[in-house]
Amino acid sequence: MEGTTMLFVLLFFLNHLIYAAELETISGSQFLTDNDTLVSETGIFELGFFQPGRSGNKYLGIRYKKISVTTVVWVANRDSPLPSASAPLVLKIVDQRNLVLFNNISMIWSSNTTVTTAGNATVKLHDNGNLVLMNQQERVLWQSFDYPTDTQLPGMKLGKDYFRGIEWHLTSWKSSQDPAPSDVTFGPDTRVYPENKLKQGGLARFRGGPWSSERFSGVSIFSKVVTFTYDVIIDEREVSFAYNIENNTSILSRVTLNSSGELVSTVWVEESNKWQVVVSFPRDVCDTYNICSAYGSCSIDLIQQSCSCLDVKRFEPRNKTEWDRAEWSSGCVRRTPLNCTTGFSDGFIKYSNVKLPDTQSSWFNTSMTLKECERKCLQNCTCMAYANTNVRGEGTGCLIWFNDLKDTRVLPAVGGDGGRDIFVRMASSELAKQKGGSKTKIILLCVISLGILLIGISIALFWYTRMKRNNVDQIVEGIPPTVSENKESMELPLFSFATIANATANFSQENKIGEGGFGPVYKGVLEDGQEIAVKRLSKNSSQGVDELKNEVICISKLQHRNLVKLLGCCIQGEKLLIYEYLPNRSLDSFIFDKTKGSLLDWAKRFNIIKGIARGLLYLHQDSRLRIIHRDLKASNILLDLDMNPKISDFGIARSFGGNQTQANTERVVGTYGYMSPEYALDGLFSIKSDVFSFGVLVLEIVSGKRNRGFIQPESDHNLIGHAWSLYNNGALMELMDASLAESCHPPEVLRSIQVGLLCVQQNAVDRPNMSSVILMLVGERELPQPKQPAFYMERQLLVADFSSGTCPGGSINDVTVTEYIMLYPSFALRAQGAMVYGTRRSEVALATLHVTASAMVLVS
Template identity: 50%
Template sequence: MKAFVALSMCLVLFTCNALVSNALDTITTNQSIQDGESLISAGETFELGFFSRGDPPKRYLGIWYKKITTMTIVWVANRVAPLADASGTLRVTTHGSLVLLDGNGSDTWLSNAPIPVRNPVAQLLDSGNLVVRDAEGSDPNNFLWQSFDYPTDTLQAGMKIGWNRTSGFNRYLKSWKSIDDPSPGNFTFQLDPNGYPQLLLKQGSDIKFRTGPWNGLRFSGTPYLNTNPYYRYEFVLNEEEMYYRYVLLNRSVTSRLTLTTNGIIQRFAWIDRTQGWMLYITSPIDQCDNYASCGAYASCRVDTSPVCRCLKGFVPRFSQELDMLDWSNGCVRRNPLDCEKDIFVKYSWLKLPDTRSSWFNESMNLQECEVVCMKKCSCMAYSNLDIRNGGSGCLLWFSELVDIRGYSNYGQDLYIRMAVSESALLPSHHKKHKLVMGLAVFFGSVFLILVLTIRLLQCKKKKMKLPEAKWDSFESGDNCEKPKEDLELPLFDLFTVARATDNFSTDNKLGEGGFGPVYKGVLRDGQEIAVKMLSRNSRQGLHEFKNEVLYVSKLQHRNLVKLLGCCIEEENLLIYEFMPNGSLDSFLFDPMQRKRLDWSTRFNIIKGIARGLLYLHQDSRLRIIHRDVKASNVLLDYEMNPKISDFGLAKSFTGNETQANTNRVVGTYGYMSPEYALDGVFSTKSDVFSYGVLVLEIVSGKRNRGFHHPDHRHNLLGHAWRLFTEGRSMKLLDKLVENSCSTSEALRSIHIGLLCVQRCPNDRPSMSTVVMMLGSDIELPLPKEPGFFIERNLLQESTSQSQPNEMTMTVLSAR
């Protein structure tokens, strides 16, 4: 009997030690985790256990979010040695190592424990860090081993990317091989220790993207890393370590940074309300983020065409290559250097060049930095290391300057070594040069005053100047304040425009819109122009004319139409660059012309419009809501590249504004978002809705408004939604592009279009997210029901068809 009791107690003790309850976050050397069991962190934030991936399925030990419904893996132990079946066991050895055993008891994965301890335990922390420590201590500095030192594809809050400079240990992200294969892929994201450290995204040994050096606030090439109440970004560089990490300031926020299988860096935040991950940062974001895309001594800007330009004082290395838009060989100095006589020219608003061949000193000031660089003939440029508090520290470059990016309202100053013959690029240089410049300014000012006086007299004589009363006569409403700054736009006289258009001949008339007629013209220098005339009986007025002048004159982007000038004499005229292929709707909805829009052209148009809207919403000098995105307001150049036009209804936001209300709802039916059409509330998400409608129209070749289908009475949005929910989205595709179509691009475009037209503005993606989704193959969230997802009443439908562009609403002024 005693023997039986003793045996029973032994069995109970063995069972308690061998098995782990799901409520435990720690195991000892006497315990284990078997497939089907798990560890859960104390706050139930993370879970460690076994999961399957691949076909046939393979078993992996990993960590994922416990409370998040979408299983999101953040770390994998045995990514290079998966288990063939569900027989895996995780143990802690008496030497302080973690070991993963297969069904035969063989080691498939083993952690290292450099310092043996008496009583080791393994614990899953609420940060998602799996650690091995002494049972008697919890000091992070004394961990024997931690998963945070061995990241896979995800950077979690508190995890470091970087080097231990004493031991040479390197922490970096390595992508999964595929969505279903956690084994190491071909992309890495790591801190490069050469020169002044910077984060590099690599595909194998090739650099794909570079963040630029840390400037005290963020990396030079990551303007989106702004201070906020949720995160603190840290960059540490001392004798022992160099690393980057982010720290959560609000524990209620769940965020992760992931390196995707196709080499895209994405930061997500979990949104409880939608039960989904929201993507809000991605890199690279556009072609200017591609490493060294413009070569040496050239700056890349997405708001110019071409995007690559030689810095001032430099010329293309091989001009013939530029005819083929090949900038890989970059630029060279216009005049050779002469070490002792060289000068330094300041270039502003830049992402600083590649720093792998740089030298730095944290204690120097900018003047001392210039002295050191001047003494070393091989020093090509210098800059401040830290931009805070007026700037400090010294950063020197000793090789060609590559991977430079220009910004319109962000960036740093870079001082580049130039030949003394380039002194004209300086604001002043030496006393003699200052005197020459002073005299030049003086005489230039006199000449300018003389020219302006003559011009004003001419304007007064010809009544070219727009009277103040004319500006003041704008009706009250959105954007009706008197302009606070001068128009940055050339004035054309009426005679010049009339001669260019053959006196506004009907033979030169291109069409007519809500603003008025549009004419083609040719200036005396041969430049083709399009002239938009404000009609006296136009539904739009001086308000829209002023909007167009104020906004478009400040916008420069390859996917926005360029306003060349205006005329404000007897007629109000806007002069644009000529778009030979006219508007998108003249192709898209014409049975014959639509044949010219093959799939590659349509997809290029979809992406181009997205880039243009992203510039308006995020990168332009003003945050602009277009408010009338539609097919007829997209013009096509010689190569069928899209350019957004017609900013008469646009509205700008300043500061932290994100949305506004209006009593004057304007726009086009079929493209207006529900919150704008019904309540007058507009934001960037209003443009996103219109863009989504346009995407579905481009894919299908059908208009949203007036769409009819024999099986139902939905508009195009409802039809697309029905097909999507039934898994038949390809039925939406225009039959004319079936043979030229990329199925994956078409399905992705439809999916993104439906995400953009979701009823709730908060559910719609931003344009930066749209651009990223169009340029990658990341998994997309499921869209919710679109706005205006209702079936038409036949009587209302009949009435609306009789007046296709107008509807009686108290607050509506439709076009």
Template identity: 50%
Template sequence: MKAFVVLSTWLVLFSCNAFLSNSLDTIATNQSIRDGENLLSAGGTFELGFFSAGDPPKRYLGIWYKKIPTMTIVWVANRVAPLADASGTLRVTTRGSLVLLDGNGSDIWWLNLPIPARSPVAQLLDSGNLVVRDAEGSDPNNFLWQSFDYPTDTFLAGMKIGWNRTSGFNRYITSWKSIDDPSPGNFTFQLDPNGYPQLLLKQGSDIKFRTGSWNGLRWSGTPNLKPNPYYRYEFVLNEEEMYYHYELLNSSVISRMVMTTNGIVQRFTWIDRTQGWMLYLTGPIDQCDNYAICGAYGSCRVDNSPVCRCLKGFVPRFSQEWDILNWSNGCVRRNPLDCEKDKFVKYSGLKLPDTRSSWFNKSMNLQECEVVCMKNCSCMAYSNLDIRDGGSGCLLWFGELIDIRDYSNYGEDLYIRMAASESALLPSHQKKHKLVMGLAVPFGSVFLILVFTICVLQCKKKKMKLPEAKRDSFESGDNCENHKEDLELPLFGLSTVAIATNYFSTDNKIGEGGFGPVYRGVLRGGQEIAVKMLSRNSSQGLHEFKNEVLYVSKLQHRNLVKLLGCCIEEENLLIYEFMPNGSLDLFLFDPTQRKRLDWSTRFNIINGIARGLLYLHQDSRLRIIHRDVKASNVLLDNEMNPKISDFGLAKSFTGNETRANTNRVVGTYGYMSPEYALDGVFSTKSDVFSYGVLVLEIISGKRNRGFRHPDHDHNLLGHAWRLFTEGRSPQLLDKLVENSCSTSDALRSIHIGLLCVQRCPDDRPSMSTVVMMLGSDIELPLPKEPGFFNESNLLQENTSQSQPNEMTMTVLSAR
């Protein structure tokens, strides 16, 4: 009987312990969490337990979202000491220490509290914070330890990034080593305490991106970080602490910020409707976010070409380096300083320079700031510390001014020390401004007239010393006057391009498209180029030429082809970086060359095109719709990385525009979306449709148009849809990649491709969602019927004479 009572008591205690471990949010010293058991926060938002990662798999103790179907890890305890098997146990010691033990009882991970607690408990809060506190303490928020002080790669609401100035304790996030290895990677995102604090993204000890200083509303280099009804951002700087944090103002919003394994800071928001994470913000965004890209006193503007220019009053330190787009050595003053005679010139619309060598005062005004800076000959610039309510505080810079960029909106004012002879460039006082403007207008008018006259004379007089067969092609038009407008990138002389291409020799011709012939060339410095010449018989004309110049010159992304410059001397030429592997269609639809496209290469191309389109649709300043996404407009570099090209048909949106109509439908049948081909309505979802077609072509190695199957009359879209609905999607795979492909990745890519080509634009995912779906294992919705899945659907009356890849234009009646 006694034994029965003892056994019953033991079972009750065991059951109680198991119940607490699996169902509640707290464990005490007489409880533990074993592998397979979990803690669940009170509101059910977060869960703590063990998970597997790596190959071979290892076990880690971590925290993840409970209500989200895709496991999303936000914190890892033993990221540098994984368990080899599922024998781990988490316990709270009587001194209040957390200890993770392996199957042999050895400590794998632990924390020691400086002050022992009477009744220590570990609790998982609904914020995702794992805390150790004294259960008998009067203040439930007086934590003895918290995981929020030791973040891994994820920054959650309520966390702090920054320093305790008393103890020197630093909180920062660190990337995973790889997507399946939680150990610390090489990238960190942390608050730099030197000078006026700012957030730095670093790779090892090298700075890759800088947010800029806090201006009271946001970091000066993150104009997209705007106040909104969902988040509240705050930077705290006092005698005890300096840190940045954010709060969620809407409890229904689920959001996190992550440092990726490749050094990108991204903010995601969970969308219930799509059951996926939506990319909300990212940094760095573009080329100008690369730290110190333009060197000292250089300013970067992403819609300029080249992107770097010296501030007014400064010139390149080494002009020859700037000629070859090497800006790292920056700029120097045109005239030297003379401390007692110097003036301060106002520069507006800037991301303020690196503040690691700065000094600040919160109580001074701007006039006092100028006085202090003027008295110190080492002080190079000043500005307001806080831009709210007209500005307040003082921020001074000492030494060279580095990492400046120019913004169209939301930039700030910076007053730079200049020689007295330079102060008239951008004067600070109204009287000087009027005087300068009064002199500038007449002299400027005369100067412009002279420049215009010289340009006209040169265009009429200049003749190329080419072979007679070539000379005729350069003897028409007065393009200098017509095209100088709007061109913001380097202009190449016709002789330079002609010499580089061996006078446009047929041996140098590498292709021809709707624009005209394309030639390969080598500049005098050894750089390889590709030159597109606008043909007089081209279906595209001056509008498309200028369109490509205007858009491509303002875009900078690793998956977009780089436009180096243009030539408008009697011929319209576009000069691009040379892509040694040509266009994707030359590989994809050639039986021999297609063998070089194994599955990993194809999947990389699919991902790269998606990232390029995401940049165009969301991250670029212009918000561009390409309107002609197809295999021949995707170029491959020497490592087979894709770059989107040919922006002659592109359109940009401004403000809140999301769609537009046109009575001139241009593009390529087989890739055009139904709403665009039939009604002239285009939007970002038009590009999504084209992308979906391209994904299915890459997977199958078959063209959409011209596709034939003995069992039906569907095109490639219809064939893929039919296989999907019958559960036979693997049959779509190109036979050449069956042995090299990851079946799950291939089937997932087919599924995503079908989601992109759905008939209704609203059903198609955005490119941000596509990128997220390609890079995660979230559950995908079922696709609906694609548009144009029968060849007979495809505007047969307009395309009966068209070849599979030709560019077509259709004029629609006005709507």
């Protein structure tokens, strides 16, 4: 059958060698060959073969027919280029349901249509640029609008069709001569209230603001000549956005995501014979995503860009010293903290002409009035602001934000009308500043009096409760002096036990999603629909209280996209920590699983590596206190819906203040295989300890193998030793997970492995800091040569049973002699002798090694 088809294709092609044809349709008896074109109804678009620039490759694509400047709007085989001198190409319908591109050797591209149909199918190109495959009843079997490339045309949707399982987004060309998809995308974030985001990899670069029926809140500049209208659908079946040109279908318009990462809207001007730019994004540096961080607003004068707080009267920089140095990553905070506990002390202040914040942590209801929206927000202590989803602020529609407001910007009052009204939560004293007047003062006095009364009652109840059960002081008691002065600055919302019990179905087994040293972890859903993860302190856990203290102290004030967000805690009877819920669980469940590992292609893994690096940089350098994690490993990296990494589990982390960079401990805790040698042997930890763990993690992500437990058969190396051996032999690509063969970018893979080896060097001073690591990962300069890594020694001994032994720093009940040597290379072991000696200063007694025929047992 296949041979007959190919023969028929060849015979048909011979008839087209001399004459090129302009086809109106493609059917079972009609083909499109190299020299043919399929033309739309009135000749606006044509489908045919083209060669971009001087690439020498041939592609099938849709372009404008009557425009002298070749403008391609859709490419079929963008992943499968063909040399221009390759075999002749034929586009035909196969099995009355699939549109297939052949050469005389193989199939190049297919529509992969799975719908079965009776009768003859045909292909037409419509005047809107949509290539459609339909049956005799004109039912659409497949259409190019469902598979956008780099261009959005009027009427083309971006978004998600839940019913058919299709997502629509733009992906830029790699270059002007290479239509292959790059890592730059543009499309809606549909997980919460929809808004368009321009991303590179998994990182947002520009955000258009939440959708409305007329425009986006982040777009304030429009053409005075061309008026765009928007079609927005948000329901259980579909979330989509499309644009059209009002009352003028003769204007040719397109929105293109170019290879430079810009989103450009253009119209064709016949008089000047060129595409005229209507607007492009990002327009300026202030369009950079979240450039001024939480509660910040960006502005540009004639000289430079600068950040200020959203409202300088009510907000101030979180870190004034950094802010004065034009380092805005720490953002702004309220001058007067919120006080949600009294129930009457908070209110809202209206800000106009604002680019509404990122909706990543939000909730919406299209039928709720603005007054109902305000009440809904006041009922939740984590609700920071609300707005009307309608662009004019009229009618129903409620959008509320939890946690800090990110990527806000006050738009210019002149020259645009893209801003929206937002109501930001404020303390009562800030509301008084706004109102003024004697009447307000009287009301304020009454409120203050009532507040004082309620505070008095609350204090009495607090002390009474404290005598009865554990309270918040138990969380922060025993805080090290370096951070005890910051206890009062912790603003962690308190949840009632009843609220969390209700959210987790009374901690049902069905909602249990994991368990760690702290205790079990449960998934829950709050009344407002927000999904949460709840850590419940196990009554049998000996370290749970200490871990809870540390978790609260270390991350209650941290704000970074690559750190898991602590939403609050509960101290009512039981101790609970409430986090944001991350649906894809932990990294180890993917990279060490052959089936799920295939879901992480190289682009996703490289993005995870860079995300972890950015999170560590924040902990080591940019956070309020320098924090050393001490237990960085694959199971402590959680993945959000888009596979973005978030560092979690700060139970054994340590916080430093001032210029302190390292410390010593007698209690070595952590996970073998990720520990640095200076920490495992001498209890000395620093930011370079985390760097070592990061290096191990990088090698695991690239290889899909665990460092601990991996044995290279030929040489008996562990993963680090195996990587070092491959590096010396110039064969680093052999370390890569086989499932990445098709998706990998070899230069990035090689660079990542070499960075990993630089991070696991034996001497801490030789390891790079995380700022250097990030530059090495994303840069192109030649990397330094790594020195021999730590924990590297050929295994030449029999496996030993350590079930009753001890090692420096703690128990190693499940560690073999061979693993012991890998963990502690400063211990030398003679295969032929019967003694082992160590160089750790704190160890006085030497251990005696007894050698038997089958195993060696180390005893004190």
